[in-house]
Structures are given as structure tokens and as C-alpha cells.
Amino acid sequence: MSSSYMSWRSSASNRRPTQPTNTSKNRGTIYPDLNQDPTPKPVIHFLAFALIVFLGLLQFLPASHFRHPSDPHRNWVPFNSHSSPSPTVKLTVDEDDGLIHIVSWMQCLDLKVLAVLANSTLSSSRYPDLLHFHFFTPQADKDKVSFYKLKVLFPHPNLELHGQEKVKEIIKRTSSEAEYDSLNLEEIAPFIIPSVHQSLTKFIYVSPNLILMGRIEELTGIDLSAHAAAAAEDCSNRLNSYVSSDVLDAIQRSASKPWISVTPYVKDACMPDLSLLLINGKKLEEFLEAVLWWSKVLNWSDRNQHQ
Structure with missing residues (x-):
């Protein structure tokens, strides 16, 4: 009994205490032999900064293409910004305010x-401020909201929204109810507008669906002389088809x-293009x-033919 007891105590006295390991420190230690994050070269920083500056400067260039909202295919149409005006065309502005209306x-x-x-007209013009x-x-x-929306898009150009009531009232007074319903107001309104807005003594009428590719100020140099309006010929439409x-x-x-x-009309004569007019x-x-x-006469005859 005594010998066994002494041997157990001897083995216990000879046991060496072990150092406790700090696992929390070893777990977060970064050894230098592991792969570190690559350091980008200064040239990469310079090229990235130059690319950002280049893309920012592109925003100041004028638009070269546009897409019309009525086009179902949404094709890009280039602006005709390289066409040079004819040297024989002179710029004529309104005598009262010096603007092109x-x-x-x-x-x-x-x-x-x-x-x-508005964008196609301004981009193609040499004098957008006029x-x-x-x-x-x-x-x-x-409707003031629509006006402010347009002014957000075009803050600098002169732009006004007008109502149509006064123009329609004049047309109604000169025609019956049946005649008024059959009239194409977009074709007649340009000739009524000067009687309502007398400040518009000379202006260019443009159909809203028209995209202007040339310089609109060139039209102001046309001498109307004693004529009230000028229009281009549209030979895709003939008189006998109308x-x-x-x-x-x-x-x-x-x-x-x-x-x-007095003389007979030429039956296959080209029709005037009423989408772009110069009006005095x-x-x-x-x-x-x-x-x-x-x-009135042509609408009346057209109704009789379809009866």
C-alpha cells in the first residue's frame, strides 16, 4: 500500500506545467508569407481620372443624333450640322423685336x-438666340405645368404657349357647324393667328410632326413682296389626287x-407643302x-362625292 502511494506522488511531482496558448491571438495573426492586396500602379489612377474627365467633357458637345417619338422603330437620325448656308440667302428678322418667330x-x-x-430647330440654327x-x-x-416642363428642357430660348380658343372662335364665325367640323384646323389656323396675335406680323409656321434638318433662318430671307405666304412644292401629292x-x-x-x-388649272400640278410656311x-x-x-367648297364637294 505504501509503495504504490509513493509512486503515484512521485509521478505527480514530476509533471511539468504546460504554458497556456492564446488561441485568440493566434487566430487573428497575419503572417507575412501570405498574399497581400495588389497595389495599383500610379499609371492606372491617371488613366482612370483622364477617362472620367473625357466622358464629362463629352456632355458639353452638341447633340449629333436624335430619335423622333412618333417613329415606331426609334431610329437615330443625324442632325445636318455640316451644311453651309447659301451666300445669297440673307437673314431677315422681325422689324419690331429683332427675333425669328x-x-x-x-x-x-x-x-x-x-x-x-424645338431641339431639332435650335440644333440646326446658327442663331438659336434669335x-x-x-x-x-x-x-x-x-396649363402652366406643361410650360414649366418645356422651360426646364429649354431654359434659355424664348418660348410661349398660347391657347386656341380665340382662333377657333374666328373660324366658327365664318363657317357653319357642319363646315367647321370638316375643316382641317392645322391647315387654316396659321392664316388666322395674325388676326388674333397682331404682333406676329411675319413668322414661320412649322407642323409639330416636322423635323427640321436645315437652318430655319434661311427662310426669312425670302422676299414675299406682295404675297401673303410662301410654301415649298410637294410633288408627291398632285392636284388631281386632292x-x-x-x-x-x-x-x-x-x-x-x-x-x-381664268385659265384652266394644271391637273397634275404639285401641291403646296402646308407643313412649312412663311407667312406675312x-x-x-x-x-x-x-x-x-x-x-368650304372643296370639303362640300368631297362630301357630295362620298354620298
């Missing part, structure tokens, strides 16, 4: 279409108006009567 009439308000029209836009839209006198020759012959035989030609408001008094008369 651009008028457009829209039956249903579409800010996207108006924005494309352009003054007059957009005639329904309820424009009460009205029959029998109707024209009947009008010439029965009606005696100063604006009816001072010469519109007699011309307006002729426009309304022809609109």
Missing part, C-alpha cells in the same frame, strides 16, 4: 413632339371670285377669305 399648332398636347421640334417659339395647344392658357378635275371645271364655270384662275401677316386679309372659301 416660329409658330406651331397642335390639336392634342404632346410635350415629346414639341421638345423634338428664335422665338409660339406653340398653340388646347388649354395652354390654363380634287377631281370635274369639280375644278365646275367651280370655274359657276363661281366668280377674284382668286379663281400684313397681307393676309384677302388671302384669308380665299383660304376659307376654298376649304
Whole structure:
């Protein structure tokens, strides 16, 4: 009994205490032989900074292409910014305020279409500061939100929104209810507008669906002389496709108006392009009567043909 007890005590006295290990310290130690994060070279920093500066400077370049909202394919159309104006064309501005007035009439308000029209006109012009836009839209006198939206997109150009009520009232007074419903107001309104807004003595009427590729100020150099309006020829539409020759012959035989030609009309003559007009408001008094008369007669004859 005594010998076994002494051997157990001897073994216990000879046991060496072990040093406790700090596992928490060893777990977070980073050894130098492991892979460290690569240090980027200074050249990479310089190239990245130069790329950011280059992309920022691109924002100051003028637009070279645009997409019309009415195009279902959303094709990019380049601006014709490299065309040089003809040396024989002179710039003529309004005598009162020195501006080029651009008028457009829209039956249903579409800010996207108006924005494309204004942007294409400004981008193609050599004198964007001289352009003054007059957009005639329904309820424009009460709709201030649309005006402020356009001013956010175009803060610098002169831009106004006008109502259509006064122009429509004049057309209604000169026509019956049935005639008024059959009239194309977009074709007649440009000739009524100067009687409502007398400050517009000379202006360029542009259809809202038109995209201008050339410089619109070149049109102001056209000498209208004693004429009330000027329009380009549209040979894709002929007179005989718009009205029959029998109707024209009947009008010439029965009606005696100063604006009816004495000589027979050329049946396949090119039609005027009414989407772009140069109008002299001072010469519109007699011309307006002729426009309304022809609109009534041709609409009346067209209804008779379809009956």
C-alpha cells in the first residue's frame, strides 16, 4: 500500500506545467508569407481620372443624333450640322423685336413632339438666340405645368404657349357647324393667328410632326413682296389626287371670285407643302377669305362625292 502511494506522488511531482496558448491571438495573426492586396500602379489612377474627365467633357458637345417619338422603330437620325448656308440667302428678322418667330399648332398636347421640334430647330440654327417659339395647344392658357416642363428642357430660348380658343372662335364665325367640323384646323389656323396675335406680323409656321434638318433662318430671307405666304412644292401629292378635275371645271364655270384662275388649272400640278410656311401677316386679309372659301367648297364637294 505504501509503495504504490509513493509512486503515484512521485509521478505527480514530476509533471511539468504546460504554458497556456492564446488561441485568440493566434487566430487573428497575419503572417507575412501570405498574399497581400495588389497595389495599383500610379499609371492606372491617371488613366482612370483622364477617362472620367473625357466622358464629362463629352456632355458639353452638341447633340449629333436624335430619335423622333412618333417613329415606331426609334431610329437615330443625324442632325445636318455640316451644311453651309447659301451666300445669297440673307437673314431677315422681325422689324419690331429683332427675333425669328416660329409658330406651331397642335390639336392634342404632346410635350415629346414639341421638345423634338424645338431641339431639332435650335440644333440646326446658327442663331438659336434669335428664335422665338409660339406653340398653340388646347388649354395652354390654363396649363402652366406643361410650360414649366418645356422651360426646364429649354431654359434659355424664348418660348410661349398660347391657347386656341380665340382662333377657333374666328373660324366658327365664318363657317357653319357642319363646315367647321370638316375643316382641317392645322391647315387654316396659321392664316388666322395674325388676326388674333397682331404682333406676329411675319413668322414661320412649322407642323409639330416636322423635323427640321436645315437652318430655319434661311427662310426669312425670302422676299414675299406682295404675297401673303410662301410654301415649298410637294410633288408627291398632285392636284388631281386632292380634287377631281370635274369639280375644278365646275367651280370655274359657276363661281366668280377674284382668286379663281381664268385659265384652266394644271391637273397634275404639285401641291403646296402646308407643313412649312412663311407667312406675312400684313397681307393676309384677302388671302384669308380665299383660304376659307376654298376649304368650304372643296370639303362640300368631297362630301357630295362620298354620298
